[in-house]
Amino acid sequence: MSNHLVIAPIVTPLLVAALQLLVGEKRRRAVLALSIASCVVLVLLAAALMQAVSADGALATVYRIGDWPARFGIVLVADRLSALMVLLTGVLALAVLPYALSRWQHRGGHFQPLLQFLLMGLNGAFLTGDLFNLFVFFEVLLAASYGLALHGSGVRRVSAGLHYIAVNLTASMLFLLGVSLIFGVTGTLNMAALAELIPHVPERTRALLHAGAAILGVAFLIKTAMWPLGFWLPRTYAAASPAVAAMFALMTKVGIYVLLRLGLLLFGDGAGPASAHFGSDWMLWGGVATVAAGTVGMLGARDLAKLAGYNVLISSGTLLGAIGLQQPAVTVGALAYLVISTLAIAAFFLLAGLLASDGDDDTDDTLSLEPYEQPGETAANESLYAQEDESRVVISAPIAMLGASFLACALLLAGLPPLSGFLAKFAMLAPMLEAGERPGALVLFTLVIVAGFGTVIAMCRAGMQIFWVEPERLFPTVRLSETVSILALLGLCLLLTVVVEAPLRYLRDTARQIHTPAAYIRQVLPAAEAPP
Amino acid sequence: MSHGLLAAAIILAQILLLLAMSFSIIRMVRGPRAQDRVLALDALYVNAMILLLTIGIRSGSLLYVEAGLIIALLGFAGTLALSKFLMRGQVIE
């Protein structure tokens, strides 16, 4: 009876990664084929999962790992929100993969397995219904992200990576403290069970519960790069190789996802008067501050990748504020914005990589020692970093394509028509006015619009500099695969301008579902499975 | 009576061992040379291992011997590495 669709998005990339390790780095084609297959399968799986959870009457699919009752074992729960995030992960990975194939993956070792591990971690974080398991998957995706962020080495990456790792290790410590406090107070780790127990936590331990939640919250806010916890982000993302940075566009969204999920599940309306909406003001005002800081940073940024990095901050601040409002209608818009901004920022990172790819080769270093390979293969060392020959279809003079892509990114990020960025922003801003009685709502509303204006200015300045001021500027040769990635992401955004209603209906159902968690709880913990 | 004696003996032994450990730690802090600190760490491990045996006796469970076994068999790896580092400036060459 169990629907293995739920576990598949986690196991597939893990399996593929293991196989890639066994196949060995040297057999490049086999490794690539595995990666491509994995990403395609992931998209298909996610689509099927989405289909399954959005069928009529379906609430969520619960998968009990090890066949233990949900309350005690680890469960995976695929509801509309998780399915959406899993699909987004798959789509992003599939779109970014061709780009990574061209020349970027050879700047260091084991790129493809690390990417698969990242996908495993992301999908796991989105699907798990267990708080500690969430920690584990966070660590998986973080570890993979460390590897990917450092991919290619070099001063910039390593010193940014050092900060990134230090900050995230600290965050992981906070995560553990928070989880253990919550477990200590409630005696459970299952999210649904927690939601069920929190209203009944005795008053004498409620303070502990709140402290745990607050510490946990800080950990997540570090991941979402809330001001003033997010100064690491622009630098890290700018230093990462473009394909990696594009995948990272999703990383802050994991924090958003968790805050959205746990915020509403554990501290929604049903959490009792003492705990309801715990921390939502922090998120709102933190989001406001983050948008402001991101806008200022973006206007001050001097290179494209930094600019993109600050756009990540703006996006995550916007989302943080929006989910801090805890209004279903705002959530709908926020989810739309989440999807669009992720795709757009990813595309922008890829584009920035192409536009600034000269001078990036400071990291090339001849390798000396390969103790773990057969001596015969070691001789092929030099070719390890040679450029890829599979996809060497090079487009010369790609200025029109690059320019159009840049424009599209700018429009998407600024939320200007005709692309879906406008719709997403509208969908989020309009209901914000309904929450007008909360002072932060109007401030956020204003700031989001101001941030859009700032984006126009910054992107206009950057774009004109690149495309208009220096028309004789030497554009890099662009490979077909790189173009494919960028166009796929932007095309998706364009598609979402036209096909809006069905996705939006899905998001509306999603928001309704996460704002009324009773059904989720019932689904995860059926009455028949009462505690022994 | 004899059981009271045994209980007291165990507690006293534990205190003695902890004092022994504290001597090691004082030596660790005081130095003066790196080799003194490493020696003290080694002694600390041994004392801890003996302490684990007393805990095992007190709780009546053989399971705690396990941890002692690990210290006896593998605890030296750390001090070995430290010694080698002092001698050669690197651990593996």
Added chain:
Amino acid sequence: MSHLDALPPWAAILVAVFVMLGALFAFVGSLGLLRLKNFYQRVHAPTLGTTLGTFFMLAGSITCFSVLHGRPIFYEILIGVFLTLTTPITLMLLVRAALYRDREEGSADVPQATLRE
């Protein structure tokens, strides 16, 4: 302390003596670590703990559990075996390193190097 109540008095006293003796030797060893004047003297002290200190404690443990379980249990012996094998390695390397470092500093208290040692 419920487990220990099952011990017969003779065993309890024997175990108590073993435990005390073991702790005492370990204690004296570490005291030596603190009191002795220079490194080459101090390096001898912990051996008390690794030899008789451990030995008595193991004896206590073996007595205790053999009596408790009603059958001979020599599990702990392995600790002694392992310790006897591993302690010399560490100490040899450590003293060698100390000697080297003292020679480097030109200390007069240590013998100078032969061509190869």
Added chain:
Amino acid sequence: MTRRWLPYPILSALLLLIWLLLNQSIAPGTLLLGALLGIALAKVFGLLRPPKARVRNYPLLGLLFLRVVLDIVRSNIAVARLVLRRDSRTHSGFVAVPLALTDRYGLAVLACIITSTPGTIWVSYDPSANVLLIHVLDLVDEAAWIDTIKRRYERPLLEIFQ
């Protein structure tokens, strides 16, 4: 055939013994598994191409063992006294011992003996000159120490291993 399957019988036997001790059982399953592991791990040891060893005199080995145990107990008490003595002015120093023993295993055993005995410690060994340098905590007579070591430990070891 035996050489091929059981290249290091003593090691295998010792491993089996350790296995039995670890598992605290002599059930047939444990024995079988222990024997298998003993053989397999001895083969792994063989991969490291250790120097060849031959023990010629087992009884002497046992005697040496008893002698060492006795020495250890004596030295324990002596060193404990030394530590507890109020004025801790002891004369200690290095002693160079010229050796006749060259067998690696013999030297290894000697190292364990000297280091395990409180009050003496193996410092370094010069294989070209075959001179052993030890440090003695309570050094009164250098020559006596050289004699003790050569007589009490080296000679039996020579008999056992060479």
Added chain:
Amino acid sequence: MPDNILPSTILGLPFAAAVLVWLLRSRGRNLAVWLMTGTALLGLLLSLWLYPAVAGGGALRQVMPWVPGLGLDLVLRVDGFGWLFMLLVCGIGLLVGIYARYYMPADDPLTSFFALLLAFMGSMLGIVMSGNVIQLVFFWELTSLFSFLLIGYWHHGASARDGARMALVVTSGGGLCLLAGMLLLGHIAGSYDLDAILAAGDAVRAHPWYTPTLLLILLGAFTKSAQFPFHFWLPQAMSAPTPVSAYLHSATMVKAGVFLLVRFWPVLGGTEEWFWIVGGTGLVTLVLGAYSAMFEQDLKGVLAYSTISHLGLITMLVGLGSALGVVAAIFHIVNHATFKASLFMAAGAVDHEAGTRDLRKLGGLRRVMPVTATLALVAAAAMAGVPLLNGFLSKEMFFAETLAGRHGPLLDVLSVVIAVAASAFGVTYSIRFVRGVFFGRMASCLPRQPHEPPLWMRVPIGLLALACLLVGVLPARVIGPSLRVAASAVLGAGHLPDYSLAIWHGLTTPLLMSVCAFAAGCLLFAALRRRFDGFEATPLTGRLSGKRMFERVLAVLAADIPRRIERRYPSRRLQPQLLLIVLLALVAGTLAATSAPFGFRPRWSSVDPAFALLWLLGAACAIGAASQAKFHRLAALVLTGGAGLVSCVSFVWLSAPDLAATQLLVEVVTTILILLGLRWLPKRIEGLAPESRAHRFRRRRDVFIAMAVGLGVASLAYAAMMHPVADSISRFFLERAYTEGGGHNVVNVILVDFRGFDTLGEISVLAIVALTVFALLRRFRPAAESIRAPFQPQRQVAPDAEEAAHAVDRSLTDYLMIPGLIIQLMFPVILLFGLHLFLRGHDLPGGGFVAGITVAVALILLYMARGARWVEAHLRVLPVRWIGLGLLLAVGTGLGSLAFGRPFLTSYFRYAELPVLGKLPLASAVLFDLGVFAVVVGATTLMLIALAHQSLRRPRQPADLPGGQG
């Protein structure tokens, strides 16, 4: 074609054509021209076709579902007002298309130009046809975007770029304000549908958010229509190709602002705020534009400022608040579009033929281009408000409206005077325009030899001039019905004010004002005639260049200040970031913990003195490590080891042997790892750098913060320990571990069965980290001063060099001969112990992880004792293979249960009876644990060895690096 799909056809046509032009760009410019003109003509004809549908005062609506869920359907709403604009957009678009074909340089393929122009036309149509305010904003921003691209069409010139950027920033910024305003409006009205909003006027005006809403919408309108103080972008936009100026910057885009004002006049108008803001802005713009236009030297500059002025006039008309004003505004919109478009085209023709637009250089061109001169004369006369031309009529209405003032004598008189003055300025610059170009002395030394432009460039100008004349002569016949339809659409069919479109109303005050203005204008021109050429900038206002101010403000607000702030972000420095994190966590935790009453009383439970003593030691180690970490790394490492050992003893003390074993082994491995790395760190010697006061302060501050954190964590821990929850899920595990999990060691059963999924993730982390470490170290470059081997081996190796025949590492092998042999002997013993730990893990402390680390330690010991080369010559360790296999095994075990129809990782457990061996437990979890074991072995050795190899490769020469390791 039925009416109800006509609007969408009209709207869709230009976009479709734009895409087509873009796609067929290889086919050259003629196709583009045909598509442009054809589309515009078709649009014009179809719009005319719609006349019956809107003539009755009603509105034609076409609704296409887009995002109904957001209240956002594609509503096309054609009423009389919109219809009039559609005619304007399509009509002038047609003429501009024809004109551009001949105007643009012959070598320009024009495809992207026409594609943009078509897209712009579509966007403009979208604005005027929007029946939904958000949709309106959507198209509004599109016009900003396309105008940006059109202005920057010749982007190799700096002025084009600056102009384009300025236009984009100003108009899209306004557009965002408009979006905000429309969102507010929609919120107030409860719908974004235009009809609903138009019907909710009273509610809107009474709403507390009325003023912000009004301001935001006006910001949108004013920026687009170049109203003061946003007017400066329009003259800059004149760097665009002239057809663009003619189309966008006179006839269409800038009219979008006033379109908006008229459109929302019924909703927002009629209030004090409206009067003051709109009327005032219009007035200022009117005067300022007209005044500045007089002193421009650039032909297009004159027209641009004149446009600003006329837009100000229209704005003022709308702002005055009467229905008649609205009618006049609509009328003037049309009139201005016709004469200004034709003037721009004429100016373009002059530029095209003469090669310059500088009024000081031009002159006397009527002799070489008489047709153009005549047409320009007519249009300029219309602009000046000469009777019998359309400009006269709307200006009459404007004067009449200023006279009908109801805002106090002073204001009424002032507005009349200003109106006349601005009109006079208009006359002056019109004369200057015509005279400066076509009359006077024939210009010499022009860049080109001027002659009459091609016929098809003159035709559009002629048609527009003809329109000026026709409207001027036969207003009621030509424009009357359209104007009525448009005005009634805005005002409501029954609320049309009395007005008459006649040339002659008798000797009225407005006529008198016209005459005055005309006379004054002529006089002014005469007075200043000789001095115009001398003005480098506009007197009085010229120093306050809007452009420069804008650039400055933008540079300061959007670049300098942000850059300065951004530079102060601690993004390059880790310490402040960590400090912020720690502080925020501290504050958040404290606030949350004190948000609810703390319900526990401290209980002095029995304190075991031995345990207390143990932790006294632990604390000493921790604090010692903290204090030594800077200058005495080895001491710190040793002390950290002490603290770890103490916590390991505590685990045993508190009945957790598994934890103790794991902690111990991990600590051993960590120590070795750090030692392996220590060699690459720089020497650090105490007391070299004197400590500054700031550093001392920072240290004290950090001590304080650290103590606060420690206190906080300790209190949380204590509180939590005092309140263990009664019914934790642990009960379940204890009850089922043996019966259902098949193991006595509950902890291990949890790890490999109940929560095996965590373990799967955990070994993945290990694998990932090992791969990362490996990848990173492959490109490791040590610092310059650590490249040389440490001094010890150098010194110790010295004797080696003397007998070079021997192997390199004699000193190493000799030194480690005896210890190495013992370690070699222990190798199988440790492996045996590791296997033992593995096999019994399910029932007793142990398990895959501990066993894996044990095996890894065995390997490392061997490496330490014998050196990497020796070990790799004897054993082939393939750590990556181990990792891969381990992961595969773990996942495979998990997937195995799928074959039995059970979920992932469902364990299988039973006892097998074997002949000699007896009962053997068979648990699938053991297989899983084997995977864990393999991953741990692989990952740990991979990391350790990769790190160890760094020492190996350095002292050697690069030449012999790759091959000779085996």
Added chain:
Amino acid sequence: MELVLAAAIGVLAASGVWLLLRPRTFQLIIGLTLISYAVNLFIFSIGGLRTGADPVLQDAAGGIAQYADPLPQALVLTAIVIGFATTALFLVVLLTSRGLTGNDHVDGEDGTP
């Protein structure tokens, strides 16, 4: 017991946090190690402390009250392993940083002592 352990956790955390805020990479890694000790003990202590409890199920199991709480232990084990992995990674990254920037300051630029 509780009080002692709480104080121990506090001291470990404080020492670790202090090191975390220091400028040298080595200080940072030692700090992170100490903090992870503190966190591990914290998680462990959450289940309540027990001395002399059985860590492993006996065949003749009476009640389950006599056993130590296994879940926090399992969580700590996972945390230890993950902490080990990330410490190793951090170490290598700090070494690489030291190699590339030439110093051991956390920011890669040697300004402060």
